[in-house]
Amino acid sequence: MKDIYNVGLIGFGTIGAGVVETFNRNLDLMEQKVGTKIKLKKVVDLDIETDRGIEVDKSILSTDVNDILEDPEIDIVIELIGGYEPAKSFILKALSNGKNVVTANKALLAKHWEEILETANKSNVRICFEASVGGGIPLLEPLNEGLAANRIQSIYGIINGTANYILTKMTDEGLDFEDVLKEAQEKGYAEQDPTFDIEGHDTAQKLIILTILGFGIYVEQDKFHVEGISKIKQEDIEFIKNELGYAIKLLAISRIEEGELEVRVHPTLIPQDHLLASVNDVFNGVYLVGDIVGPVMMYGQGAGMMPTASAVVGDCLDIMENMEHKNIYGPGNTEVKKIKAINEIKSKYYLRLTAIDKPGVLHTISGILSEFEISIESVTQKRQDEGQEVPIFMVTHEAIEENIQKAVGMINDLDFVEKDTLFIRILED
Amino acid sequence: MKDIYNVGLIGFGTIGAGVVETFNRNLDLMEQKVGTKIKLKKVVDLDIETDRGIEVDKSILSTDVNDILEDPEIDIVIELIGGYEPAKSFILKALSNGKNVVTANKALLAKHWEEILETANKSNVRICFEASVGGGIPLLEPLNEGLAANRIQSIYGIINGTANYILTKMTDEGLDFEDVLKEAQEKGYAEQDPTFDIEGHDTAQKLIILTILGFGIYVEQDKFHVEGISKIKQEDIEFIKNELGYAIKLLAISRIEEGELEVRVHPTLIPQDHLLASVNDVFNGVYLVGDIVGPVMMYGQGAGMMPTASAVVGDCLDIMENMEHKNIYGPGNTEVKKIKAINEIKSKYYLRLTAIDKPGVLHTISGILSEFEISIESVTQKRQDEGQEVPIFMVTHEAIEENIQKAVGMINDLDFVEKDTLFIRILED
Numbered sequence: 127m128k129d130i131y132n133v134g135l136i137g138f139g140t141i142g143a144g145v146v147e148t149f150n151r152n153l154d155l156m157e158q159k160v161g162t163k164i165k166l167k168k169v170v171d172l173d174i175e176t177d178r179g180i181e182v183d184k185s186i187l188s189t190d191v192n193d194i195l196e197d198p199e200i201d202i203v204i205e206l207i208g209g210y211e212p213a214k215s216f217i218l219k220a221l222s223n224g225k226n227v228v229t230a231n232k233a234l235l236a237k238h239w240e241e242i243l244e245t246a247n248k249s250n251v252r253i254c255f256e257a258s259v260g261g262g263i264p265l266l267e268p269l270n271e272g273l274a275a276n277r278i279q280s281i282y283g284i285i286n287g288t289a290n291y292i293l294t295k296m297t298d299e300g301l302d303f304e305d306v307l308k309e310a311q312e313k314g315y316a317e318q319d320p321t322f323d324i325e326g327h328d329t330a331q332k333l334i335i336l337t338i339l340g341f342g343i344y345v346e347q348d349k350f351h352v353e354g355i356s357k358i359k360q361e362d363i364e365f366i367k368n369e370l371g372y373a374i375k376l377l378a379i380s381r382i383e384e385g386e387l388e389v390r391v392h393p394t395l396i397p398q399d400h401l402l403a404s405v406n407d408v409f410n411g412v413y414l415v416g417d418i419v420g421p422v423m424m425y426g427q428g429a430g431m432m433p434t435a436s437a438v439v440g441d442c443l444d445i446m447e448n449m450e451h452k453n454i455y456g457p458g459n460t461e462v463k464k465i466k467a468i469n470e471i472k473s474k475y476y477l478r479l480t481a482i483d484k485p486g487v488l489h490t491i492s493g494i495l496s497e498f499e500i501s502i503e504s505v506t507q508k509r510q511d512e513g514q515e516v517p518i519f520m521v522t523h524e525a526i527e528e529n530i531q532k533a534v535g536m537i538n539d540l541d542f543v544e545k546d547t548l549f550i551r552i553l554e555d
Numbered sequence: 556m557k558d559i560y561n562v563g564l565i566g567f568g569t570i571g572a573g574v575v576e577t578f579n580r581n582l583d584l585m586e587q588k589v590g591t592k593i594k595l596k597k598v599v600d601l602d603i604e605t606d607r608g609i610e611v612d613k614s615i616l617s618t619d620v621n622d623i624l625e626d627p628e629i630d631i632v633i634e635l636i637g638g639y640e641p642a643k644s645f646i647l648k649a650l651s652n653g654k655n656v657v658t659a660n661k662a663l664l665a666k667h668w669e670e671i672l673e674t675a676n677k678s679n680v681r682i683c684f685e686a687s688v689g690g691g692i693p694l695l696e697p698l699n700e701g702l703a704a705n706r707i708q709s710i711y712g713i714i715n716g717t718a719n720y721i722l723t724k725m726t727d728e729g730l731d732f733e734d735v736l737k738e739a740q741e742k743g744y745a746e747q748d749p750t751f752d753i754e755g756h757d758t759a760q761k762l763i764i765l766t767i768l769g770f771g772i773y774v775e776q777d778k779f780h781v782e783g784i785s786k787i788k789q790e791d792i793e794f795i796k797n798e799l800g801y802a803i804k805l806l807a808i809s810r811i812e813e814g815e816l817e818v819r820v821h822p823t824l825i826p827q828d829h830l831l832a833s834v835n836d837v838f839n840g841v842y843l844v845g846d847i848v849g850p851v852m853m854y855g856q857g858a859g860m861m862p863t864a865s866a867v868v869g870d871c872l873d874i875m876e877n878m879e880h881k882n883i884y885g886p887g888n889t890e891v892k893k894i895k896a897i898n899e900i901k902s903k904y905y906l907r908l909t910a911i912d913k914p915g916v917l918h919t920i921s922g923i924l925s926e927f928e929i930s931i932e933s934v935t936q937k938r939q940d941e942g943q944e945v946p947i948f949m950v951t952h953e954a955i956e957e958n959i960q961k962a963v964g965m966i967n968d969l970d971f972v973e974k975d976t977l978f979i980r981i982l983e984d
Binding site for chain 1: 693828834852876883
């Protein structure tokens, strides 16, 4: 074992500042744990002038990334600039130069996983990315190591804090989507352009990483169904909560069904007494089922300066303690025969139709559903004056998604149906 | 790295059979993960005749423990016989003979931690015990590794399935303690002598282990407050749930308050919207707070044949992958000045008094509380005919436990107080 480990940090933004602050606060603890000296030797950013509000030795700041990438003394490179380039080039160069890499860059990993892993393995160095999913929650390591005796059967994740915050507020305070989004933007919980979070793209990138670890399969983002929460209205939330007794969550799902893998991101109804229903506000939770262990859940802050820094620094310590550990992520010899298309899945569904109330409406709709072998578990039509627009809420028994899609398409074409019908999948596990 | 790792299992009971079954089912997966061959070379038990209902190669069974302890080819010894002796002698001999040890033996670790750790370190081998707390939940490893950048501030654990099952049933079904206990015994969720579980001793042993990992401090079991759930009545549950909006859980608590460590096991009122309140039935959950990461929770099946086997085999794989890893458990240089006695803690309290309803009762009781600087947040006395026995429910503001104990002692001595007053601490975090 070495006497000292040198760390280089690329990217002195919010998370980067959290990493520096973690070194400031807990270096003593970390050195005891590893049993060597640890040094944050260099911090590189284009901007090294702005005050980050934390203590930092000016002499370790640099604007030249090669002060890290080309320094033979640096053992571990932390990449926190995000995005594809130049992050990708920096990571590949660090790995090629024999440096272990820690990153929180989910976008990059989700897109270029195979190239990054291959480069790390060629140089016999480690690539760690605990912070890329679930912020500070110990998640990837338990999944990959602690549960290594298991065949993973299913992964259900609430892994986007912004979407979860919006759904929680809509549920608890009866507010509309647009109003909560505006408030979230003011509080800094949502970006000015919130598309990435609320339309499920962030969740999808993280799900790609979870799927690698859980099932050993790399699925590209355009190969699976991704659906956000922007179509959900207060009337849905209210009915789902008060009449059906479900919570609604934006869920990342990766699971084996009859030997086939389902990978999908969409809003999902979850029974109130399911543990995932208690994952509220900006918190994240990942619920997974192994064939030996049964269900397990990890919960915590999925984003933010310090929680994410906790995972980044945790990875650094893991590398120092287990420098020889191989990059073995996920089970190698997977038995998955194929990845299921979204229209092949089976689920129960919640439907919200909007129709003009007149005689024969329900008869026509139920006829279409019946034609596609969709049987109805419950239907609720609120009282309304005849000739007015009225919402009709339905819950189906288990049906094949293709049939739901076709039936909904036909229903939407009816002349008394005023708005597109919303359908949301229901989790029964 | 070696070509093959040989494992020896001592103890072919329920968990031992689970370990054999895990090898049967998932050896292919495990070998891919580690990148070597893995062999369960020997299984030792006094009884090798009884059919365990699983497949096992008869030639690996033996009644002689030295077939494992003295076999130079065996790298890892799994101890699953439980109890103090001969488990302790076997573990010490295995360690001294240069073998890594995996155990689920919480009683032994809680009592002889220092000797076992020292013996392992002397031989430069690993001692792993993920299964000793929280069954299959990845818990100790995340606490010790993934969160290594953190100073742990508090640990709250629901870590006894029997007690949690009883409290959940009492809450959900309105049954009395004795009736639920009887049902739990019939279902096999509780032992015929349930004292160990329901009086908190099992929880206390696990808390000792969590405290080592979280705070680097070994506390002996007779040095902290341990209190079970047998005094809780249905009238408490009902009032706590319906009138106060709290859940009640048997909680293991280890936390830093003003530089001092609190270590205690007792029933605790938890706000309904706290994640721990959703840990029901036989499930376990450990909620912990780190200074960098904030709150994190791990959840799952805290006992049982297969979940526990998952943790045992997970430890074996971890050892194979990281043979050189040191036994560094918990932060070394702790800043904890002292361990707080139970009468020094501060808490809000729930009180249930039983008095004869007559004029002046409340006046006298509130006078005693006031004398000990305990202020009352709420009081509820159900209507009753004068002269009858009546329960009085109170919630106090934060008070010092010593004052509560003295006040309750004085109240119990009043001639119109019929039964011992019950007081339960309330978690505010």
